[in-house]
Amino acid sequence: MVRLATRIGRLTLANPVMPASGTFGPELAEVMDLDRLGALVTKSVTPEARLGNALPRLAETENGLLNSIGIPGKGLDAFVAQAMPEWRRFRAPLVVSLSAPSVAEFAHAAAVLAATPGVAAIEANISCPNLEEDGRAFAMLPETAAAAVAAVRAACALPLWVKLSPNTADIAAVARACEAAGAEALVVANTILGLAIDIETARPKLGAGMGGLSGPAFKPIALRLVWQCAQAVGIPIIGVGGISTAEDAVEFLMAGASAVQVGTASFVQPTAMLDVLDGLVAFCTRRGIGDVAQLVGAALPRERLAAE
């Protein structure tokens, strides 16, 4: 037997495998048993209803995917009234991804979620544009990231995870700022900005122009970001970016992640999360590892491990 229970701050998950926000919904219950997952993570909820971006919203790349969906949704009130009852059918802890265009709206929405039964944690998606900073993402700079995190922290007592963006000059500095502002875990990382052009029309392939790259093509970058953040902070890290196999997940754990999220892979293999989970158990069994937590940080520089 391999021990899979995974502590992320105040939450203990049954296992370290969960979906990545934006690539998952209750619809997947038609294909697999969602109660086997360590946690469920919603699409980002925004205070206001949003239509989303112009089509096309996806562009395939070599071994990956560019997306610019634009967080369409009915808004926070509809989420609480309509989506939450559906989410409560499932057993795994529900992590609500929250995105907002200003610090004040982050705080207000966090307070609403804190008053909503069934929300186990908030994952603050600070990769969204900050309308008070010319549309630059909160996660680009340590100061703006910390402001959003501190606002959510002050507004609610729920476990708080913060999803970082690769689109920053110094992710370690952003990670430290979020930890100092009250983050209990970091989700590393969101998609990295990219572009694809239709050479017949000389226009970007995505309706919105740029988009976020995900999938296997992005994995080495995400893995590097996890490795950097793990050496910068003491709070748990949840690794995400291009994970489609158990071997990928093991790499992220060894780079310092305590848990992993699977996203784009579910589009290609709907049961990818369960394949990752089963493969993780098989890997540990083959290697004689009794607790999946033993893998966490195994590839980090030794001085870091000695310091713990």
Next chain:
Amino acid sequence: MDTAPSGFAVAQVACPVLESVAVGQRYHRLVVAAPGLAARTRPGQFCHLLCRDAGGSGPFLRRPMSVWRIGADGTLGFLLHVKGRGTAALARLRPGDALDVVGPLGVGFALPPTARRILVLARGVGLATLAPLVGSGPQVHAVLSARAPGDLMADEFGASSYDAVFDSDGSSAPAAVEALLRRRFETERPDAVFTCGSNRLFLVLQRLAAEYGIPGQVALEQQMGCGLGMCFCCVRDIRDEAGHISHQRVCREGPVFDLQQALAW
């Protein structure tokens, strides 16, 4: 191999290819053994196909493909227009290779219970989506539109009663198709109409069906990511009964929509 029911409404199954044959210049027919899927698939639904040839080559994402044939013998058939990397990889599959199928997906056609006679209007490979309506109960009359007689695929459609119209002789022009439909509506009024494959023909049928008070449905196509309703890539503008326009997912709320509620694309 697709054998026992999994307990889940949607399954991912490696289906043995039974038949893989070029149809005319541009099209291809794939038939796979999929008894569990075939038993659950309804006309108008689609499957999400992993487009990898036997050597594993093909694009990253799956491709949505209408189910063209739902065999009583436990087979599923797909009729493809070979035009990109995904469909080219599918066309390279040979009998004995495996096709990775996720399905059945989406909301299929809803025949009015009292429908005795229906009319379908198909453009090009759009006839594949409509073909399972043949043999579903009502008597089917088809209007099939194609570039030229060599592209028609009337045999693939399977209806014995049809009119064929072509770009090559001008008979597929919207005005000509409208005249043809009007004659049909006047002499052998259908109880319901269905269309797929052309924005221009959809608009003609939508207008005439409204004028004659005939209910109808349209099967829409759209680029998809997950095929399951999670990624919100495949949305289209749909008008509800109150006239309010909103985004609906072609993979989830569709691909079949009410003829009057769908908007031109």
